[in-house]
Every structure is written in C-alpha cells, then in structure tokens.
Amino acid sequence: MSAPLISQLNGEAFSAVRVRQSMPDPDAIVEIPQVDAFSIIVQLQDFQAHRLWRGRRLSYAGGYRQGAVSLPFMGDQLRCQHRSGYDNLRLILPRQTLDELQSEQGGKRVDVFRYDAGGVEDATLYHLAQALLPALQRPELANRLFLDHMLMAIATHSIERYGRVAPPSGRLHASLTAAQLAVAKELIAHHLDGELSVERIAQECSLTRSHFSRAFKQATGMAPHTWLLHRRVERAQALLRAVPPMPMAQIAQACGFADQPHMTRVFTRLVGEPPSAWRNRHQASVFLPR
Structure with a gap:
C-alpha cells in the first residue's frame, strides 16, 4: 500500500x-x-x-x-x-x-x-x-x-x-438519469414476485415516490407496475419455449404471477393470445421442416 x-x-x-x-x-x-x-x-x-x-x-x-x-x-x-x-x-x-x-x-x-x-x-x-x-x-x-x-x-x-x-415552483422536472433508470429496471427485474415497493425503488434512486413514478413513466412510457408485468411475460415466453415443456403452474410461479389463471389473464392481454396457444405455435415452428 x-x-x-x-x-x-x-x-x-x-x-x-x-x-x-x-x-x-x-x-x-x-x-x-x-x-x-x-x-x-x-x-x-x-x-x-x-x-x-x-x-x-x-x-x-x-x-x-x-x-x-x-x-x-x-x-x-x-x-x-x-x-x-x-x-x-x-x-x-x-x-x-x-x-x-x-x-x-x-x-x-x-x-x-x-x-x-x-x-x-x-x-x-x-x-x-x-x-x-x-x-x-x-x-x-x-x-x-x-x-x-x-x-x-x-x-x-x-x-x-x-x-x-429548479423551476420557479421549486419542483424538479420529472426525469431520470441513465444510471437511475438502470437501477430501477434492475431492481424490478430481480423482483418479479412484486415484493418491491415503489418507495424502495425511489429510495435507491434518491427520489420521492411521486417524482420517481412520474419520471419512470416519462422514461419508459409505462408505470413501474406495467413495466413489471411486461418483464414477467417476457420471462414466461422464455420458459414456454423450454424443452421438455414446463407445467404452466410452475411457469406462473417462476415468473411471479399469483397463479396460473393470473398469468393467463396478463399474458393474453399483453400478447394477444393465451400462453398455451403461444407455446403450441412456437413449439410447432421449431419442428417445421426447413
């Protein structure tokens, strides 16, 4: 030294x-x-x-x-x-x-x-x-x-x-730095079970809850909870491609959904079809002759 x-x-x-x-x-x-x-x-x-x-x-x-x-x-x-x-x-x-x-x-x-x-x-x-x-x-x-x-x-x-x-009102414009946005996304991605409050993420970004929520939506186009749901669905899509197939209930649990029906509702709303239909279509495309 x-x-x-x-x-x-x-x-x-x-x-x-x-x-x-x-x-x-x-x-x-x-x-x-x-x-x-x-x-x-x-x-x-x-x-x-x-x-x-x-x-x-x-x-x-x-x-x-x-x-x-x-x-x-x-x-x-x-x-x-x-x-x-x-x-x-x-x-x-x-x-x-x-x-x-x-x-x-x-x-x-x-x-x-x-x-x-x-x-x-x-x-x-x-x-x-x-x-x-x-x-x-x-x-x-x-x-x-x-x-x-x-x-x-x-x-x-x-x-x-x-x-x-600071504008005349004394309130800061709602925006996140690249580092704050990365911290927020990483925290959410590592807590797909949803056991993570907006207050906790805001604290990690040194912001108030209201400021963080506005700034996150401005940066991503989504509220933090909506962004979490999209990450859960992305994770579910990855597991739905698994061979041999994983049980739907197990996938739902791994992705932080409350249960299989919850996953089906969210998945269908965001993707446009149920997870079972999505899996059948993508698994079928894997085995199609080239």
Missing part, C-alpha cells in the same frame, strides 16, 4: 486537488466531509474499482474510464472506497459560486448535477483538467485571470451539460 500524492490549488471561488495513489488500501473507507458544494471529478487514468455510498446506500460499485467525469453533491453523506490505483483531479465548486455565476448570466439556480454514476466521458472537462495540472504543480505561477477563466469555462460547461435547474 502507498500514501496518496496530493497537489492542491486554492482559488477564491473554487479549489482543485489532484490525488494519485498507486496502491490504496482496498478495505479503507474514506469519509468525505459534508459541505454545500459540488465536486467535479475527472479521471486522469483508468480507475478499475471504486465504491461510493450516499448515506447507508451503496450508490455505485465499478470502475471509470480515463476521461470519465462525475459530479457529486458534497452536501450528501458520502463515503468511498478506492479498491485500485487511481489518478484524478477534483474541482470543488461551492454552491454560492454557482449561484453567483447563474445570477450574473440571468440563469436559474442549479439544484443538482445530473450524470451517470459510472461516469460520463467528457472531452471538454478532461482537457480543462489537463490545462489545470501545471498550475497545481506550481501554484505560485497561477494568476487570477487564468483561474477566473478556468472557473468560468468549467462551471459554464458543467451547468449547461449537467445542471438540473
């Missing part, structure tokens, strides 16, 4: 820290201080394994590509675990800084940054981060004009691409 190498640059309106560590302790959990600020993290090399918690919830587990960017709000209760070597640049933008920039430009207050938890490759922020590296090595040579220019470039780009602005 090795100690992290830290280079830091403190400006009046933001700070930048480069942290490199070739062999971190993979079991150590780092508690991140809570402040009313946003962190823009740019990966300077591939980062193979990382974990991030918001409160007690594991928010992300995986790696990041070189050039990937994440923008967490530091007011959340964040903890992380570096499970492989890494090299990244972390820009800290206080909320007051963003509010002042938005006010100067006649824009609305930024509520959060919306991004993929696994990082999104952003060439603009990556090159801006590269431009900051010499200043981190020699902070005394970094002049105010340069730092102001970098602040404006970084903040403006981040707000335009990732900023989630």
Whole structure:
C-alpha cells in the first residue's frame, strides 16, 4: 500500500486537488466531509474499482474510464472506497459560486448535477483538467485571470451539460438519469414476485415516490407496475419455449404471477393470445421442416 500524492490549488471561488495513489488500501473507507458544494471529478487514468455510498446506500460499485467525469453533491453523506490505483483531479465548486455565476448570466439556480454514476466521458472537462495540472504543480505561477477563466469555462460547461435547474415552483422536472433508470429496471427485474415497493425503488434512486413514478413513466412510457408485468411475460415466453415443456403452474410461479389463471389473464392481454396457444405455435415452428 502507498500514501496518496496530493497537489492542491486554492482559488477564491473554487479549489482543485489532484490525488494519485498507486496502491490504496482496498478495505479503507474514506469519509468525505459534508459541505454545500459540488465536486467535479475527472479521471486522469483508468480507475478499475471504486465504491461510493450516499448515506447507508451503496450508490455505485465499478470502475471509470480515463476521461470519465462525475459530479457529486458534497452536501450528501458520502463515503468511498478506492479498491485500485487511481489518478484524478477534483474541482470543488461551492454552491454560492454557482449561484453567483447563474445570477450574473440571468440563469436559474442549479439544484443538482445530473450524470451517470459510472461516469460520463467528457472531452471538454478532461482537457480543462489537463490545462489545470501545471498550475497545481506550481501554484505560485497561477494568476487570477487564468483561474477566473478556468472557473468560468468549467462551471459554464458543467451547468449547461449537467445542471438540473429548479423551476420557479421549486419542483424538479420529472426525469431520470441513465444510471437511475438502470437501477430501477434492475431492481424490478430481480423482483418479479412484486415484493418491491415503489418507495424502495425511489429510495435507491434518491427520489420521492411521486417524482420517481412520474419520471419512470416519462422514461419508459409505462408505470413501474406495467413495466413489471411486461418483464414477467417476457420471462414466461422464455420458459414456454423450454424443452421438455414446463407445467404452466410452475411457469406462473417462476415468473411471479399469483397463479396460473393470473398469468393467463396478463399474458393474453399483453400478447394477444393465451400462453398455451403461444407455446403450441412456437413449439410447432421449431419442428417445421426447413
């Protein structure tokens, strides 16, 4: 294990820290201080394994590509675990800084940054981060004009691409990030028995129930329950193709339906024919001469 190498640059309106560590302790959990600020993290090399918690919830587990960017709000209760070597640049933008920039430009207050938890490759922020590296090595040579220019470039780009602005009512537009949508779909797919509440999914996405429900329907065209029924039917179709044939009651149970009649009703409504007819037709097509 090795100690992290830290280079830091403190400006009046933001700070930048480069942290490199070739062999971190993979079991150590780092508690991140809570402040009313946003962190823009740019990966300077591939980062193979990382974990991030918001409160007690594991928010992300995986790696990041070189050039990937994440923008967490530091007011959340964040903890992380570096499970492989890494090299990244972390820009800290206080909320007051963003509010002042938005006010100067006649824009609305930024509520959060919306991004993929696994990082999104952003060439603009990556090159801006590269431009900051010499200043981190020699902070005394970094002049105010340069730092102001970098602040404006970084903040403006981040707000335009990732900023989630609260409308005058204070309510956020109903939308899900790609990561939130993936989490929701995975949770539903792994709970075909339906023993999963909207509240639980919303909590995993850090949203209220009403916001999540609206956002999920906007993203998929279906309410969460309807999406669950479609996944059950897809699973049933896969099992109906099984050879030798599985009993209908067993398929219904495996797909989370209450019983065989329940499966028949839902299957017929969504597919247009009963599961028995669907199976006969598809099994017949398998044995047709070519």
